[in-house]
Amino acid sequence: QVQLVESGGGLVQPGGSLRLSCAASGNFFSIYAMGWYRQAPGKQRELVAAITSDGRTNYADSVKGRFSISRDNIKNTLYLQMNSLKPEDTAVYYCKGAGPFDSWGQGTQVTVSS
Numbered sequence: 001q002v003q004l005v006e007s008g009g010g011l012v013q014p015g016g017s018l019r020l021s022c023a024a025s026g027n028f029f030s031i032y033a034m035g036w037y038r039q040a041p042g043k044q045r046e047l048v049a050a051i052t053s054d055g056r057t058n059y060a061d062s063v064k065g066r067f068s069i070s071r072d073n074i075k076n077t078l079y080l081q082m083n084s085l086k087p088e089d090t091a092v093y094y095c096k097g098a099g100p101f102d103s104w105g106q107g108t109q110v111t112v113s114s
Contacts, residue, residue, distance in 0.1 A: 002026035002100045009093060009108030016085050020108060022078040022095030030073035032098045036080045038091035038110075045094070049080060062088075085112045 008020040020036070035050035049069035050058045057069050068081040078095050092107040 002103060004095050004097075004101065004103060004105035006093060006095055006105050006108040009110045011111045011113065012085055013114050014086060014112055016112070017081070017083045018085065018110060020080040020082065020093055020095075020110075022080075022105070024076045024078065024095075024097070024101060026076075026100055028099070029076040029097075029101070032101055034071060034078045034095060034097035034101065036069060036078070037094045037096060038089075039094070039107075040088075040091040043091075048093070051078070082110070085110075087112050 003025045005023045006020060008018060012018055031053050033050060033052045036048045037045050038048050039045040048060050048063055049067055051069045051071055059067060066084045070079045090110060090112050092109050094104055094107045096102060096104060
């Protein structure tokens with residue numbers, strides 16, 4: 001049973017930074033694309049950033065230039081570096097991938113507020 005466990009969220013002031021982590025159990029993490037999603041109150045869950053098995057990345061327009069997705073295939077961990085955070089980035093952040101990693105974890109809350 002694959003598990004995805006997100007961590008690293010918290011309360012941060014506008015303009016601040018956070019680094020989210022997603023620890024994945026299971027085999028063959030390195031060969032699957034992975035992504036970070038977020039869901040703000042009253043809104044649909046949306047894809048924020050994605051990374052392929054060979055490291056190509058893609059971002060939502062709203063986070064381009066501020067967020068950076070990366071992966072450590074030795075540690076089976078996905079990361080999201082978030083800089084220049086804005087109040088509109090407030091949401092629960094989730095990771096999910098392809099294949100056996102196509103499931104939701106519990107998420108991690110990010111709150112951007114002064």
